[in-house]
Amino acid sequence: MVPLALAGVAVALVWLAPGLLARPRRLRRAPRAALVAWQAVSLGGVLAALAVAPAVLPLVLEGDDLRSHPWLVALALLVTAVVLGRLLLSGHRVGTRIRQARTEHRELVDILGEHDRDGLVVLQHPTPTAYCIPGRGPRVVLTRGVLDALPDEQLAAVVAHERAHLRARHDLLLEFFTVLHESVPPALRSATALAEVRLLVEALADRAAVRRSGAVATARALVTVAAGRAPAGAMAASTSAPVRLHLLALGPQPVTATLAYALAVVAVALPLALLGFAWA
């Protein structure tokens, strides 16, 4: 029964939970806790998937010694190794691709941009935009357009937002979810998970911007950058800007945070407890 339960938990956490976690809009008002819950649910799903085969063993052995059934043990290890292998392969692919893109981009920006002592780089380009290049030798890149379009207070909000990404290594979080996303068989992939995590990361960085310059300056910066970009990005289906502005108006929600943390603990503890139970 336990292996079935573990398989059930794995499917539930990998396949069903993302849809359920993305639904309650309240969770977005506690982005830090929500991100912890997302990570825990994903980690729990991976643990459950890895634990299925080891949990089958005690059932098949019926009290025999492990050493008397070497082929059974080997089979269980193989199943677990395949799951782990998919993860590692996906991790390698995604990691290589992301690092290469970053290095190429950083080299170009270093040639083209004007650097200042605070690690900010300014590109002579009229489109108002700002972004950061995470990884080794991180950079915050601003365009001349964004410097011209935003007053100091709003610009400081934008920089605080990007620095929050770099400081909290949001890139690693996104990489983790991209790796998970690609390691799951295509039929079971849920685009919701990745999209929601992206939004939460932005909402969390917006918090840093609000701490620096206040909600109004942050909101104004978002609207100005959106307006300056709209003609070029008119094809974009839906963006994070409306939700983020809405979140800025609502403010944080501590009760939801506590619930999200509790969920996170359960999601990781459940597969471990089930595996322990199988061997008890």
Added chain:
Amino acid sequence: MPHSAHAPRLGDLERVVMDRLWESTVAGGDGFAGVTVREVHEALEKDREIAYTTVMTVLDRLAKKDLVTRERDGRAWRYLPADTREALTARTMRRTLDDMEVTDRRSALLHFLDGASTDEIADLKAALAEVEARSDRPASRGARSRRPR
């Protein structure tokens, strides 16, 4: 591929060399036919101690990255920037903004805003009014202004 210990220095030199090539292009006008390693080396040597072979390596790297093109001129190569600074900046930005639409590459850079559509602007302005109205009620926090440039 040089090891990372040397990469930052070569990276700095790439910038210096590209600046030099762009300057020469502007100075050379329409008839500009590129510069040789020797010419770049002579120009750079005025400001810093730099080996001829280093300049050669940097130009080689830039050629591999398609940032410069080169043409044979007798026994030497003449190097030209593949694009003007403005064109390369525009191309870099275009790619950066386009990449946001491609899931694959989206995790490489973290943008302040993932894009915008014209339809949304009116909604955004309405939402902004909401934020402003809300902040009028509780005392808004003062933050000192500092232009991060």
